[in-house]
Amino acid sequence: MKILIADDHPFMLQGTKSFIESYGYKVTDTCSNGISALNLILLHLPDIAILDINMPGLDGLEVAKKVQEAKIKTKVILLTMHKEMTIYKKATQYNIFGYILKEHAQAELEHCLREVKNGKKYISAFLEDDLIPSAGPDTGELATLTFSERKILEQVACQKTSRQIADLLFLSEKTVEGHRSKIIEKLGLPKEKNALLKWAIQNYKSQP
The missing domain is CATH 1.10.10.10 (Winged helix-like DNA-binding domain superfamily/Winged helix DNA-binding domain)
Structure with a gap:
């Protein structure tokens, strides 16, 4: 199973890569911006793309949207700091297979990968307690x-x-x-x- 990871923060990028490889999975590509992430997805068609939301070029949601529009089979997992309800709802519109908050990644990422690998979706068990309303209207x-x-x-x-x-x-x-x-x-x-x-x-x- 080929996995791509995209995160703007070098520490988080390498940490996530190390975690995933310790589970026995193969990380084929890493990058630090959304444009590179999308290009690598289009080029290599990884089985799973683990994306942060905050990235330069394109954010993680924009990448997920383009993956959905292109009907690419890559399954997107969002690994993020964002707890806003509207962001989570937007992510579900783009057929996200996984949504995990970074603070719980160590406890949930392995299980999430296993579920997504088997074609199932995994939404963090902590979201019900952690999600908060967005600050401000979308107008x-x-x-x-x-x-x-x-x-x-x-x-x-x-x-x-x-x-x-x-x-x-x-x-x-x-x-x-x-x-x-x-x-x-x-x-x-x-x-x-x-x-x-x-x-x-x-x-x-x-x-x-």
Whole structure:
């Protein structure tokens, strides 16, 4: 069984690879962004693709959507920090075979792989307790943002620096900066210092 792993954070990528190989599975490809993940899936057609949601280029959900649209047989497992209900619901629309929170990966990943290998779907046993409502509606300016960008914006509204956001979301600081630039562009904000911070505090944090 061929397995691909895609995660922007080098530590998480290598850790996941080591875990999976310790179970006796073969990891044929690893990468750190969604575009590479999609290209490798199209090229090598792995049996399983384990994807993070927060990645540059394409996020994990976007990759899953394109895999579904292309009718590729690769089964997608999302291994993520995201606990928002709307993200989980969106994932189910893209025929995700597995959904595991990173904090529970050590306890669940082996069982998940075994189930998916046998053609069954595996949703984390912890989700019922861990899933939370999303912060803010999917309307107006926020509707143009991807899930990854919204997660970044949420942390900006909490006045976190790019380095702090990177550590919190298991991303590289460069990826966070890239997301910030895209958010500024989509929201039509001036490219001046603290413009995104000011907008986030005034418009995002106050959302119900």
